[in-house]
Amino acid sequence: MASGDVWILGIHMTKFGKHADKDTVDLAAEAAMGALRDGGASMKEMGVLAAGNLMAASAGIGQQLQKQIGQTGIPVYNVANACATGATALRVAYMAVKSGEADMGLAVGVEKLAGAGLLAGGARKQDAKTWTPRGRYGAVAPVDGRVGTETMPGVFAQIGMEYGHRYGGTSFELFARISEKNHAHSTLNPLAAYQKRFTVEEIMNDVMIAYPNTRPMCSANCDGAAAAVVVGDAKLKSLDPDQRRRAVKISASVLTTDPWEEACQVLPNVNTLTRNAARQAYEKASVGPEDLDLVELHDCFATAELVHYDNLMLCAEGGAVDLFQSGATWRDGSTPVNVSGGLQSKGHPIAATGIANIWEVATHLRGEAGDRQVQGARVGLAHVIGLGSACGVHILERAAA
Amino acid sequence: MTNQVPLVDYLVLGDDPHLVANECTACAARYFDRRNACAACGGIEFTRARLATTGEVRAFTIVAFAAPGIPVPFVAALIDCDGTSVRANLINVTPDAEHVRLGMKVKLATYPLGADDAGVEAVGFGFEPLG
């Protein structure tokens, strides 16, 4: 263990789905206590708590959680970074440990979203009685639906279509096949919100949301939480052999935002900040895309998964369609992607997602993934993107011994 | 002619409708909204730049499910107008994958949104197939 490394000591995710009998704090507590138990640690040992709950970002989920599982007076960072909220929480705990301010830290992400409709947009307001210019565009009436779309399925549909325009080879069926893969993967994940396999025909004939994304090609709104305990090298060395054996090394923890580019004011560019994050992460971890045994990437829509093959450099530039068609990203392929089922079937409780994808990778690296275990997994990558935008990339490695 | 007002302030009406952008005088980055400073270079001076009224569809989606109150289906697109990217609906085209294609050439078109209580007509814009 090189000095200064930070490790995941314990990690836990709740079942994703509908938890009608549990509130947000219940779910956060379940994940946090699960992560502490998994790591053989207690709240008294935590030097920092970072927590995120996007739908109630001003409610202070961190302190609410402390009231239920341990008020120890440690600093709490309540974080909000769209769909990258969970990864941001983990990175805050990571930075506190990395800097030496804390020996151990706890990161938690939680969301209650079951039954929620379209994210973003919101009901269109009635047009005013007189046309009065308002806001930074001087608009006299709501523009969503009049000047393009603000719905997430529509935005990410265009992102996938733009990739197709640039490099060719995409089609409605190709995007549906990506969704077919993730739904097939989910059948082996008991914590997924949905575990139903679909045929390509079923996916293409389902309800159209925003062409080419049909309903099963969109991330599933659901409830869920995930939490992780991180620990520094020095402290880890003092723990018992079993804790050390199951510890997973965070070889890289990177957060980026979108740099200015020509078209970014009209269609969010999710590509450059992901590519920047991936490049930094590979460099920090001294691994390359070819070393990855599995990848959990932000497939908020089937159209998004395709572009991130390229952004994470799992293929040569422009080669995402060929990569997918080679079968490489299926669970038995050379670079399995979203063996958890991904956001389309495992589900997407927003603030939990950026820790849940790390739980998935860590569970494979520990050899504890059961029926869906990627055999011999040693290195994995977890990616999330929150529009606005923020991108989190973590590279994890199995303990050496 | 009735009194008209554009849907957004970067749409210029009249005999020759077109879009304008706020262009950074230092680096030529273009913005449709009001900016406090240039996101690309930090410059604080902007001029109004006229955009080409024709372009090419670089990405599109056909929105079938939108927020309540928004008529569907409609085609939302990213249009490359001679190097400046524009967000707009594609109009005067059947909203299906047979009629809308990546790379199709389009031109700016305007349409009335209706009159308000004072009799002022709002005018929106979209892009329609060229020729």
Ligand SMILES: [Zn+2]
């Ligand atoms: Zn500038």
